[in-house]
Amino acid sequence: MSVLLTGGCGYIGSHTAVELINSGYDVILADDLRNSSEIVVERIEQITGTLPKLYKADVTDRAAMDTIFEENDITAVIHFAALKSVPASVANPLEYYRNNISGAITVMESMAAHGCRTLVFSSSATVYGSDLPAPFVETMPLSQPSHPYGRSKQMMEQIITDAAAAGLVDAVLLRYFNPIGAHESGLIGEDPSGVPGNLMPYITQVAIGRRPYLNVYGTDYDTRDGTGLRDYLHVMDLARGHVMAMEQIKPGCDAINLGTGMGTTVLELVSAFETAVGIHVPYEIGPRRAGDIDVILADPKKAELVLGWKAEKTIEDMCRDTWNWQVKNPNGYV
Numbered sequence: 237m238s239v240l241l242t243g244g245c246g247y248i249g250s251h252t253a254v255e256l257i258n259s260g261y262d263v264i265l266a267d268d269l270r271n272s273s274e275i276v277v278e279r280i281e282q283i284t285g286t287l288p289k290l291y292k293a294d295v296t297d298r299a300a301m302d303t304i305f306e307e308n309d310i311t312a313v314i315h316f317a318a319l320k321s322v323p324a325s326v327a328n329p330l331e332y333y334r335n336n337i338s339g340a341i342t343v344m345e346s347m348a349a350h351g352c353r354t355l356v357f358s359s360s361a362t363v364y365g366s367d368l369p370a371p372f373v374e375t376m377p378l379s380q381p382s383h384p385y386g387r388s389k390q391m392m393e394q395i396i397t398d399a400a401a402a403g404l405v406d407a408v409l410l411r412y413f414n415p416i417g418a419h420e421s422g423l424i425g426e427d428p429s430g431v432p433g434n435l436m437p438y439i440t441q442v443a444i445g446r447r448p449y450l451n452v453y454g455t456d457y458d459t460r461d462g463t464g465l466r467d468y469l470h471v472m473d474l475a476r477g478h479v480m481a482m483e484q485i486k487p488g489c490d491a492i493n494l495g496t497g498m499g500t501t502v503l504e505l506v507s508a509f510e511t512a513v514g515i516h517v518p519y520e521i522g523p524r525r526a527g528d529i530d531v532i533l534a535d536p537k538k539a540e541l542v543l544g545w546k547a548e549k550t551i552e553d554m555c556r557d558t559w560n561w562q563v564k565n566p567n568g569y570v
Contacts, residue, residue: 238262239482240310242295242343243317244288245272247426248358248415248471252314253280253288254424255475263288264308266295267317271429273569279423295339298346305350312354312482315343318388321433322362322527325385336388340395348404355407356482357396361467361495361532362386363411370499370533371467374411374491383527393491400489407488408481413467413495413534415474417554418561425561426471427568435502436468436509436554440562443515450517452502454524458531463502465531467495470549470557480543495534496547505551512555 239256243249244265250272253263257280265277265288274290281287289308293300295317304310318336319325325332340357347355363386364372365379381387396407416436418425432438441447455462477494500508506517539545549557 237311238264238308240264240266240304240308240313242266242313242315242339243272245269245274245276245290246316248474249314249316250276250280250424251419251471252316252475252478254283254419255472255479257284257286257288259479264304264310265290266293266301266304268292268294273427275569276424282423283419283421296335296342298342301342301346302349305346305352310350310352312356313343313347313352314356314358314478314482315340316358318358320385322383322385323433323525325388326383326526329384332384332388337391337395340392344396344399344405353404353406354482354485355396355405356478356485357392357407357409359393359409359411359491360386360389361411361413361493361534363390363393366529370531371497371535372493372533373535374493374538382529397489405489406485408485409489409491410477410481411491411493412474412477413469413493413532415471416468417470417472417549417557419472420557420560422560422564425558425565427565435505436558439506439509439517440558442517443509443513443559444562444566446566448518450506450519451522452519453522453528455521456524459501461501461503464528465499465501465533467498467532467534468500468505468551468554469495469547470554473547473549477539477543477545480545484543490542492539492542493534493536494539494545495536497534497536499531499533500551508551509555509559512552513559
């Protein structure tokens, strides 16, 4: 069984590729490498003993996607490829809508043209919007996300749902929360370009000396310590969830949360990291970022009931594995 991972050289895609290969699947990666590195492919081979096939392709390019399907007998697609920075989406909404929505449509067009029906979609907890009470449950009517990134994910979910209703795909929408951590080998991990938009890589870049201090964006949230609270999930637990969802996909379209159901604030994550690795992380308080909300927390019961999936790794595991990646790759994939 061959599985196509769009955006497969990215953070979550690369870890899912490892999990798929170790589960016996043939893996094909499609990535334009604008926010990832080709070095990832060699690292996947080092971990698994198998070199996945890479197509340097933009998923909005229909001809390129058709070529991939024509040259391979693809039975399932896991669609990761998307721009994902909340602040960047606020500054560049047209780029986010064009890339994210067009990419999802193009992938499904190629799937339909080549008889591939199984689709796992990398969605996000941002689809729940900014007005719903946490924890988020899949049956909640979605409210309006507070930024274009979240709205693009919500639109893609609707497009996939409509495609499934038309009999074009069988899909699962995996709404995951805040993935952090890295493969235990330290060979692959999160390597953001420029200033990190996510908290954990920012923490580790400060700890390794690449940045002088961590910016904490706002201390006036309605949480235990005034900083934003998120549901952090180990990336390898998340990768395992993708494989289990793909293996158990049913006709139609379903949405499933992947999270722990336990929230950690910004300052609590800083403290957990300092305890886990023994390094102080200096920080400075700044104003809130546009689009951020107080609490993002999963209700993960459906994943356990439907997939038999449950997060296994702790915050301490996430901190240690992220630090192991950062120490072994102080400047990322270079």
